[in-house]
Amino acid sequence: MHDFVVIGGGVSGLTSALLLAQAGRQVALVEAAGRTAPLLRGFSRHGVRFDTGFHYTGGLAPGEPLDLFFRHMGLSDKISSFPFREDGFDVFRSLREGFEFRIPSGYRALLEKLCDAFPGERAAIEAYLARVRATCEAMPYLNLDQGLDTASAFARVFGPTLQESLDALTDNAMLKALLSVHCLLYGVAPEETSFAQHAGIAGCYCLSARGITGGGPALADAFDARLAALGVEIHRGAEATGISLDAAGSVEGVRLGDGRYLPCSGCVATIHPALLPGLLPEGTFRPAALKRLEGLEETVSAFVLYSASDAPIPSLAGSNLFVFPDAGALRTLGNRPLEDGPLYITAAWREDEPVPRGFIGISPTDAGQAAAWGPSPAGMRPDGYPRFKQETATRMRRHIETSCPELRGTMDHLEASTALSMRDWCHTPHGGLYGAKHRVGQYNPAPSTRVRGLFMAGQAVVSPGVLGAVLSGFLACGTILGHDRLTKELKACR
């Protein structure tokens, strides 16, 4: 008998299992894939490691939120992080206007550099950064001295949108594009995302930008080791097929696809919220709730190019590249021809080599882009699908050669993935790159559910990315164990 069964072995599930076990609970974790955190672990080709779930993060410098989370979870001594380039952890390039800006670490450096690039916009820049900072500081757990308040949740649903906030500050289209660029890290357009949601994510990058040595797999291994030390029972290759409730409607066990049954008194589900009703007895959710969960809109999807290079690529060491055809490239995100949309490029590494030996190029697309082949299972798709992949990869390669001179001659071995890859490997019903989106007007699930003993964590609850997923685990476990207790323990890590 377990106190808790955690469904899903991604970062939010690993965090939830770890926090509950650390608090003395008996915990089992079930993961459908043959290893934990498959998205975080990514894959290797031609000797190059391609991270699919983690490229860099904000808020991981000593004393910052993610650093405190890792310390509290006992992961800090198992991983090492390194700073991205201080003078420009992200390069923003807008082709038509010939504009380029290297985004520096730290609020002060960012403010000064932005004011240098946009001399007449100091008031707008100061107001924007002050609001980003204030929004982050009002968020529970990101600021440990801030009590839990629902105001930020309302702001994420009621707005204003990022676009409305920027329009009120300035008419400068390039400045607005630059301040919106990190929308690509969560896949929602500026006219849809709330300012609060954007600030919570972009604000962490205003603190610092860092990578983890060894990338996603190193973090996944650190979680595995810590969970093993805490005695968490991990079931790999075990798909949860049902959550059983007792006569009073409380969680009493989790059923697995292989017929096993794990009795428990509580459950943290980290699956896509639309899949949750299918695990529960019919009628558990009333029609209103059912419609909301199943109708959650997803983020954009993406066509992704994985390129291994025979030569090192120093320009991508500690620095990502965001390429826009023009300042308006985020409008109608996902519904533009590849060449007219934004492009995000990040490094890929060979083990033990200090300079990147490949890159990952991400081009946002509508999730319907590959829908024609949707019904066919992975590995058995008809000929048209590989041809589509090949043709799109060729287009993307040409686009990158034209728009990124520093990457010419580095595309020696190419692989690609589509919205269907996202759908089938990441278990998102429609292939959204980041699962359920956070936008003004959409109510995402909260950690508490109406089923006693059932809680939710995951990017759909808080935000995508390692920081968002970890934070969602803290919110779910704070709901279970007491937020005062968790924040007090976190403060002791400062």
Next chain:
Amino acid sequence: MTDQEIIELIDRSIASEFELDRDAMKPESTLFDELGLDSLDIVDLVIVLESAFKFKIREEEAIRGIRTLGDIHAFVIKKKREMETQG
């Protein structure tokens, strides 16, 4: 829409989306104690009203103040009238 039509649409939508007994739904019924909704249902209530009346609800204070079914009637009627006068 007349006030009566608005009230009818509210009650019909809530009854079907929350599987409530229409006979038990009186204007003075409290949502939490008498109709058996809880704080988690408020979000769904907002969405049900948004979709029934094709408007967006952003009145945080007003939502927090809702206690009874009659409060919902009054809230929606006021909002509809405001929308009409704004054209």
